[in-house]
Amino acid sequence: MLSAFWIVLKRDLLLALRRRNEVFTVLFFFIVVISLFPLGVGVEEKILTKIAPGIVWIAALLASTLALDRLFSSDFEDGTLEQLLLTPHSLSVMVFAKIVAHWLLTGLPLVLIAPLVGLLYQIPVDSIAVMMLVLLLGTPVLSMIGAIGAALTLGLRGGGVLLSFLVLPLYIPVLVYGAGAISASMAQGVSIQPYLLLLSAFMILSLIFAPWATAAALKISIE
């Protein structure tokens, strides 16, 4: 079971290594959206710092939906997905490996680039650390919820647009508590612990259910 996880994970990372542009698209999209806001709303420090948490998260949500649509569709088109279904391994495990690979390629880079955003929006250093932490907790949830949507819309015409409609509303809790945690860390005397606990709860919940639900959706989509 573990071996199937590693084989699929290694395969997806190797494929990404051969087509680096898909990874960089997500990262550049994130950076471009982030850097457009100061141009639009002006460079007044107070406003920028205040809206920064929301902007970071909205940019992260949009960036992560960008690559979702390719999560299963490329495997679907060349027939490797049906071969995955026919291997004597649990589909949930292999799906989880694909989600982990997706997060490593699209979620983790956003976490790592976050300090740059912090500098741009003049966020205090302590809050930058909090921002990285909540992104680390929240982006896996985005990948996992997104995977369910990607599996459900697999093979549909115009699936990409439908996918955004489907998953963006489901991202709202992560947006609210993720942005809330960063704002709270900038305010005086507000604890960020409840935010972190809730985000961790989302992550654990999606860890348990998302691979299973995605596998079930894939079986329906293949049929």
Added chain:
Amino acid sequence: MTLQVNNLQCIRGDRELFSGLSFALQQKQLLMLEGANGSGKTTLLRTLCGLYLQEQGDILWDGVSIRKLDDQYRQELLYLGHYNAIKMDLTALENLRINTLLGGYNPGDNALMQALDAIGLFGFEDYPTRQLSQGQKRRVALARLLVSKQKLWILDEPFVALDVAAVELLQNIIAAHVDAGGMAILTTHQEVPLTTGAVKRLRLGEKQGVLADA
């Protein structure tokens, strides 16, 4: 080992493709599936794999439903569909390695290289499959057959895009598999001359039914 199909009915969309289909396949037997385009050959094969759910009827492997056997059945099954199921950005060797590893066994790189050489890809093992021709891509997919340990091969139009030499090679591979106690089901418009072992024929469409065993 037997594959038994009882009273199978398949419906795609709202069109009934076939119903009341029954046959059995033993070791050392090859089943040739015939029928016009759109008569449900691919649907039958995918149903036998468990990818599609049948409307009615049972598919039994050694007397147990394939749904119940689940991964135990898939352990014995090798399916090759219309798609080659290879990644264009990976090399022939990497594709073959991943496909066999996912199939549940690790023959080692030497055996994989030998399989690729035997299938006529000598010197192309380390090219990204994107750069190979259609026939060569098909050969990459077919190389799995040479290292497979699965008993039941289900091949959908395996001869498509192959040149004369490769067709003959594949015929020999299938014949050797069946002779060694394997089972194979294929759809093709090509004859597969087998030296030993029995060839069954099944026709889908208007005159549906098992034809006389050859």
